[in-house]
Amino acid sequence: MPDVDEPERPAARHLPGHIAAALAGAGGAADSAGQPWSGRSLAGDDAKIHNFEDDDGRADAGYLAAVAALREGRGDEAGVVASLATARVFIPIVAQLAEEVETDRGLHGDKQADMALVTLKAADGRIALPAFTSAAALAAWHPEARPVAVYAARAALSAVAEGAELLVLDPGAEVTFVVRRPGVWALAQQHGWVPSYTDQELAGEMGRAASRFTAIRGIELLPGRGVACSAADGSIIPGGGAGPELQVVLYLADGLDAGAVQQLVAGLQAEWSRNVLFGERVDSLEIKLRRAPD
Structure with a gap:
């Protein structure tokens, strides 16, 4: 009896409600915790700009332990994805020319440049969002990219917003770990993944x-x-x-x-x-x- 080896993918689905709601609320009048931006000052506790001010740029210890357990046969990939629930990652942002101008001497120069989120194309044609567990891994991959520190759940939400079905951790590093679409959705919703x-x-x-x-x-x-x-x-x-x-x-x-x-x-x-x-x-x-x- 013949084997059917061709990979099949489910038909496109609407985003789960939690993800759609989170995307709809992005960039609103309040932060991700629901606290309004209006009335903020730079004094006292309000002076803390983000959660990663004391970040040393190294990979999250829980993630490294989960990957080590997977490699040694003591863990599984569900454990690696679970470790990302509280991990910080870096998303690469690069300058992208928005408008070019020609000088009076016929030379071309940048008049305006925007910062753009980097996406990749997987071997099967799908869009993938790269994320890095350490600043060093990102710098080795793209020295000119600006590292933006976010929680992995926020990175997953960004992946969904960009139409990416894969979250690729540390491309080009010793271990490149891919979180597939169901895991990306689970991270974005801050749910467990099996x-x-x-x-x-x-x-x-x-x-x-x-x-x-x-x-x-x-x-x-x-x-x-x-x-x-x-x-x-x-x-x-x-x-x-x-x-x-x-x-x-x-x-x-x-x-x-x-x-x-x-x-x-x-x-x-x-x-x-x-x-x-x-x-x-x-x-x-x-x-x-x-x-x-x-």
Whole structure:
């Protein structure tokens, strides 16, 4: 029975309400804690401009510990994403020419430049937002970029605002860890995140949809081939990859021809795509077909 290896992604979904509300409120009359900007002074406690005035630029200790545990087999990628809930990261901002002027001698110069958020394009064409756990990592990646310190949850919200589905931590460093779309959404909403391949609630929903097809005798959810990533030294890390992160094994009744199998898989994918939970928690998947045991 053939394997179906092509990664599939759920159809586009509307942003969850928490994210949409947070984006709508950005740049308003109050700060992220709901305190109005009006009436602020630069005296006493109001003199503290942001939460990172005493920041030494080093990576968050909790994040480093979570990555170390993942590499050593003592942790998982859910633990790494959980560590980001309270971590500070740096977002790179670069100057972007907004208007060019020609001098009376025919030379071209910058008349106006804006500061722009840097985004990347992933191998599969999706937009990714780079973020750095340390100032040194950002400087090594782009010496001219300005580091803006934010909590990782705020970086995730910025990623959503930019249409980015991936948050890429420390590109070009020893360990580059990718937070996929469901993890980005969870961070932005400040919710916990469970990888799709260990999500029992999701498994139940997908299993119920599969049970509507009599030729499907069983279903199993496993980590996909895109879960792992490679460190700079060539070692394999069981997490932080860009996907596909979910492998779905379908155990089918014997006697199906290629056309019947294709129709069955298409119908099941259509069922899954209509499920809200599936759309929110699955970034990309691959389907494997197996003959059901006798």
